[in-house]
Amino acid sequence: MAKPRTQTAEGDSPDRWEAQLRKGALEMAALASLWKGRLYGLEIIRFLENQSSLSLAEGTIYPILNRLKVEGMLASEWVEAEAGHPRKYYSLTESGRQRLCLMAEAWFDFSRGLSRLLEPVMENQEIPQ
C-alpha cells in the first residue's frame, strides 16, 4: 500500500476538503495579488498560477472579485488598452488593505500552529508499514 502522499484521490472527502480550503484561501489570494498595484482579471489569474500553485477554474475568480468589490475591499476602473477593448482593472481600497493585513496575520499564526501540530504526522509517514 505504498501510495504517493500527494494523491489522495480515493474517497472524495479529502478532495472536497482540499477544494474547500483552496476556495477559502482564494479570496485572500486575490487580495494579495493586488498588493503591489492594479491588475485585471486575467492578470490576477496568471499571477496566482505563477506565484502559487493556486491553479483554478478561471471562472471562479470573477465572482469573488465582484463580491470583494461590493464589500468595498476593491475598487475597479475600465482602462482602454491596445488590445482594442477596455479591461477592468482592480485595486485594493484602504479597507481592503487593512483586511488583507489582518488576514495575513491570522493566516501565519494559524499555519504556524498547525505545522507544529502536523510535524509528528509528517515524520510518522516516513516509517515503513
Added chain:
Amino acid sequence: MTTELAIDNYLTSLRLHLGPLTIAEREEIVREIGAHIRDSAEESGTSVETVLARLGPATDLAAQYREGLLIRTASRSFSPLVLLRAALRLATKSIFGIFVFFCSVIGYSFGAGFVVVAFAKAIVPSHTGAWVQDGRLVSAGAFVYGMPPMAHEVLGMWAIPLGLIAGSLTLLLTTFLVRNSLRISQRVQARL
C-alpha cells in the same frame, strides 16, 4: 465566424442566467467576461473553445455570481419571501443554516397566525379567541368550531389588539433574527 458565434452564445447564456441582477451589473459582468475570453484566446494562442471550457459552463458562472447576491440582498431586505429563500439557501450549506431556516418558518407561521386571529376576530368574533374550561386552556385560534358548551372565551375583543401586537412583534423578531443570521454567515464565509 464560428468563434465569434461561440463567444456570443456563451455571453448570451451568461446574461440570461444573471437575471436577478440589475441591468448595469449584468452588462458590466458580461463585458468583463467578454474581455477575458478575447484576451485569454489572444494571449496564449489557445482556441476559444478551450478558453470557454476553462471558464466553465455559463450557467455555473452565473450561479456563482448570484450565490453571494441572494444572501447579500436578503440581509438588507424585509420581505419574508426573500428572507425565507435566503434562509433555505443557507440551510443547504450548514447545520446553522438549517436551524435558521426552521426558526424562520416557525417565526413567520406564528406571526402570520396571530395576525389572522386579529382579523378573524373582526369577521367571525364568536369563533375566534381563546377558550378556557375549568381553569385550563382548551383551544385558541381563529375559526374554531365545536367548542364544548362549558368552555368560555376569555379574550373578547382584546383578541384584535393582542393579535396585532403579538403578530407584528413575532414577525419583526423573525425578520431581525434571519437578517442577522445571514450577516453572520456572510462574515464567517468572508473569513474562510
